[in-house]
Amino acid sequence: MFKFFGAARRRISGVDRELVHRCAGLPRSVVDPAMRGLSWSANHSKVWFALAGVLVLRRGPARRAALRGVAAVGASSAVTNLLAKQLLPRRRPATELLPSRRRLATPPASSSFPSGHAASAAAFTTAVCLESPLLGAAIAPLAAAVAYSRVHTGVHWPTDVGVGAAIGCGIGLATRRWWPVPPAAPGLARPSEHVAALTDGDGLALLVNTSSGDADHDPSTELRELWPDAQVLHTDPDEDLVDQLHRELDAAGSSIRALAVAGGDGTVAAAAATAASRGLPLAVVPAGTLNHFARDLGVSSAADTARALAAGSAVHVDLGSVQVDNHREQWFVNTASLGGYPDMVRLREKWEPRWGKWPAAAAALVRVLAEAEPIEARIDGQQRRIWLMFVGNCAYQPKDFAPSWRPHLDDGVLDIRYVRADLPLSRLRFAVAALTGALLNSKTYVQQERASTHVEVLGEPVALACDGEVTAPGRSFTFAARDEALRAYRPEGAD
Structure with missing residues (x-):
C-alpha cells in the first residue's frame, strides 16, 4: 500500500x-x-x-x-x-x-x-x-x-x-x-378548459392598487392601454377590500367574465377570494414588491397577463383559508403565520434589497427568536409551546425555515411549520440547525403537510398575518386547504 x-x-x-x-x-x-x-x-x-x-x-x-x-x-x-x-x-x-x-x-x-x-x-x-x-x-x-x-x-x-x-x-x-436555488419554472397546476378569452378587456373588471410596489410607478395607464374596454374598479383604503369588490361587481352585473388585479400579494389575496366565491377566473398583474403568487404562476409582467387573457389560458390553483374565532373566513394565496413569523417576514423583506433573501432571512430569524415570547397553544389537540408558526398554501420548498417556492399549485395540502419552545435551549438549537443545514433533523422544528389544522391559543390573543397583511388578534385559528378553488390565468407554455 x-x-x-x-x-x-x-x-x-x-x-x-x-x-x-x-x-x-x-x-x-x-x-x-x-x-x-x-x-x-x-x-x-x-x-x-x-x-x-x-x-x-x-x-x-x-x-x-x-x-x-x-x-x-x-x-x-x-x-x-x-x-x-x-x-x-x-x-x-x-x-x-x-x-x-x-x-x-x-x-x-x-x-x-x-x-x-x-x-x-x-x-x-x-x-x-x-x-x-x-x-x-x-x-x-x-x-x-x-x-x-x-x-x-x-x-x-x-x-x-x-x-x-x-x-x-x-x-x-x-x-x-443551506441556500437553495429556486427553479426557473413556475409551479405545476392542472390546466382549465373553460375561461374567457379577452383581448381588449371587454368583460374584464380591473382592480389596480396604486399604493403597491414602486410608489413612483402607477401601472394604471399601461393597463388601460392593454385593456381599453376593461371596467376599472375603484377602492376605498378605509373599507374592507373584499366587501368593496363584491359591491363593485354586483353593480357591474353579468357583463363581467373575469377579474384582473394589479397589486401586492395582499391585494391579490382579496381579489382571489372574491373571484373564487363568484366563480370568476383571476388574472394577476405583478405590481407589488415581491409578487410571490404571480411568480409561482409564471407571470412576470403585464405582457404575460395580456397573453394569457387573449389565449384564454388558465390553470386550477389551490387557496388557503383561515377562520379566526367566530369571524368571517379569510382566504390566502401564499401564507398565513402566527407569533414571530410576521415580524421575521417584515424584517427579511426590509433587509432583502440590501443583502439578498437568504442572508436577510437568517438575520431576521436570529433577531426574532432573540426577542420573541413563546405562545402556549393546542395544535390539533396536542399542547405545545411555540415561538412562531407558518402555514403555506400548498407544499413549499425548501423544507427549512425559509420556504420560497411551490413545486405544485394544486396539491390540496397546507404546509405547516413551527418552532417548539418547550425543549431546553430551543432557540439556540434551532438557530444552529438552521444555519448548518440540519434543520429537518432537529427536534425543535416541526414540518407537516395536512389538509387542515386547528390552533387554539391558551394565553393572550395573538395576531395573524395573511399574505403579509396583519389582522386583529385571536385565540382560535382553523386553517384549511381549498383544493383547486380558483382558476388563474397563466401564459401558455409557462409550465
Whole structure:
C-alpha cells in the first residue's frame, strides 16, 4: 500500500515538474507582468470581493450571485488555509525552475498544496453560475486566468491548482445545502378548459392598487392601454377590500367574465377570494414588491397577463383559508403565520434589497427568536409551546425555515411549520440547525403537510398575518386547504 502511494506521488511530482518546465519555456511577453498583477490582485480574494461589490448594486440574480459568491469564497478559504494546508503540507516550486521576470516580489511561505487562489476563484465562479449562468460564464475566464497565474509565477505546482479548483467548485455547489436555488419554472397546476378569452378587456373588471410596489410607478395607464374596454374598479383604503369588490361587481352585473388585479400579494389575496366565491377566473398583474403568487404562476409582467387573457389560458390553483374565532373566513394565496413569523417576514423583506433573501432571512430569524415570547397553544389537540408558526398554501420548498417556492399549485395540502419552545435551549438549537443545514433533523422544528389544522391559543390573543397583511388578534385559528378553488390565468407554455 505504501509502495503504491509512494509510486503515485512520484508520478504526480514528475508530471508537475514536466508541466512547470514547459511553462518556463514560454517566451517573454506582456503576459508575464499581467500574470504577476493578476496573481497579486487575487491575494485575500480582493478581486472577488471587488466583483461582488459591483454585482450587489443590481437587484435580482446579480445581487444573489454576489452574496452567494462571497459566502463560497469564505468557506473555500477556511477549508484550504485552515484545514487542507495544515494537514497536507507541500513545498513550493523551487525559484530556479522559472525565469526571474516571472517571479513574485514576495512569494508566499505557506504550504503549496492546495492553491487557495484557485479554490477561491472556482468557488466564486461556481456560486455565481448557480444564480446566473450568463454572469458565471463571463467570470469564468478571469477565474481560469487567476488559477493559471499561480503556476505562471512559480508559486504553485499544477496539481495544487487543480485540487484547489476542485475544492472551490465543490464548496460553490455545496452552498445549495443551506441556500437553495429556486427553479426557473413556475409551479405545476392542472390546466382549465373553460375561461374567457379577452383581448381588449371587454368583460374584464380591473382592480389596480396604486399604493403597491414602486410608489413612483402607477401601472394604471399601461393597463388601460392593454385593456381599453376593461371596467376599472375603484377602492376605498378605509373599507374592507373584499366587501368593496363584491359591491363593485354586483353593480357591474353579468357583463363581467373575469377579474384582473394589479397589486401586492395582499391585494391579490382579496381579489382571489372574491373571484373564487363568484366563480370568476383571476388574472394577476405583478405590481407589488415581491409578487410571490404571480411568480409561482409564471407571470412576470403585464405582457404575460395580456397573453394569457387573449389565449384564454388558465390553470386550477389551490387557496388557503383561515377562520379566526367566530369571524368571517379569510382566504390566502401564499401564507398565513402566527407569533414571530410576521415580524421575521417584515424584517427579511426590509433587509432583502440590501443583502439578498437568504442572508436577510437568517438575520431576521436570529433577531426574532432573540426577542420573541413563546405562545402556549393546542395544535390539533396536542399542547405545545411555540415561538412562531407558518402555514403555506400548498407544499413549499425548501423544507427549512425559509420556504420560497411551490413545486405544485394544486396539491390540496397546507404546509405547516413551527418552532417548539418547550425543549431546553430551543432557540439556540434551532438557530444552529438552521444555519448548518440540519434543520429537518432537529427536534425543535416541526414540518407537516395536512389538509387542515386547528390552533387554539391558551394565553393572550395573538395576531395573524395573511399574505403579509396583519389582522386583529385571536385565540382560535382553523386553517384549511381549498383544493383547486380558483382558476388563474397563466401564459401558455409557462409550465
